[in-house]
Amino acid sequence: GEDVEQSLFLSVREGDSSVINCTYTDSSSTYLYWYKQEPGAGLQLLTYIFSNMDMKQDQRLTVLLNKKDKHLSLRIADTQTGDSAIYFCAESAHTGGFKTIFGAGTRLFVKA
Amino acid sequence: EADIYQTPRYLVIGTGKKITLECSQTMGHDKMYWYQQDPGMELHLIHYSYGVNSTEKGDLSSESTVSRIRTEHFPLTLESARPSHTSQYLCASSDPSGTGRRGELFFGEGSRLTVL
Numbered sequence A: 001g002e003d004v005e006q007s008l009f010l011s012v013r014e015g016d017s018s019v020i021n022c023t024y025t026d027s028s029s030t031y032l033y034w035y036k037q038e039p040g041a042g043l044q045l046l047t048y049i050f051s052n053m054d055m056k057q058d059q060r061l062t063v064l065l066n067k068k069d070k071h072l073s074l075r076i077a078d079t080q081t082g083d084s085a086i087y088f089c090a091e092s093a094h095t096g097g098f099k100t101i102f103g104a105g106t107r108l109f110v111k112a
Numbered sequence B: 001e002a003d004i005y006q007t008p009r010y011l012v013i014g015t016g017k018k019i020t021l022e023c024s025q026t027m028g029h030d031k032m033y034w035y036q037q038d039p040g041m042e043l044h045l046i047h048y049s050y051g052v053n054s055t056e057k058g059d060l061s062s063e064s065t066v067s068r069i070r071t072e073h074f075p076l077t078l079e080s081a082r083p084s085h086t087s088q089y090l091c092a093s094s095d096p097s098g099t100g101r102r103g104e105l106f107f108g109e110g111s112r113l114t115v116l
Helices: none
Strands: A005-008 A007-014 A016-023 A031-037 A045-049 A054-060 A059-064 A071-076 A086-094 A101-103 A106-111 B004-007 B008-011 B019-025 B031-037 B041-051 B053-059 B076-078 B087-092 B109-113
Touching: A005 A054, A005 A086, A007 A016, A007 B031, A016 A031, A016 A086, A016 A106, A031 A059, A031 A071, A045 A071, A071 A086, B004 B087, B008 B019, B019 B031, B019 B087, B019 B109
Parallel strands: A007 A106, B008 B109
Antiparallel strands: A005 A016, A016 A071, A031 A045, A031 A086, A054 A059, A059 A071, A086 A101, A086 A106, B004 B019, B019 B076, B031 B041, B031 B087, B041 B053, B087 B109
8 A cells, every 4th residue: 555654753953954755655646745743733734745846945945856766855944943843744646535644754853 | 724623632531431532623624534643653544534424444443433413523432441542633624625625634733642
């Protein structure tokens, strides 16, 4: 079945860039997402990319999609302590009725 | 801004008690979901609904049950809670046919259940 994998932990210094990587297996993915979960809260959509795009930039966030390798990354420029959270990669396919498959989440630690 | 609410946020109960976790959304979304989030952070889909009177089991087997009598309401019930049910439960909704065409899930804040 479909699977989404991502590394579990990332630690960076404040001001550095963070890059969180994700791989997925469903070649029919329509949308790929990055959700953010802060402590004690639910998930919130951070950004998403349509499968026919290679890159999407939104302020400090850059999403890169390599569809051939089924690889998605999220780059956070000038990482701040407030960016410390769990980041979930996810994908959904129109053919699957937009059923969302989540990765296990990457916990980002930002050191001051 | 998401309009999906979960109550209670925190619940500590004894083994054998019946509990209901409430989830309500005011966005008119047809699709609603319950996820269980274990201490390792991973999300597991345990129930979903595509509309009123529609409920399906998710990928992870769960002893809980759900109902969908009204569009806006999707409660989850455990008839007899056990320590193994201790977890965070997240409710979500989506509406792929409308403004959420991209399939975005809107999550509640979660209900953290501890069974002693």
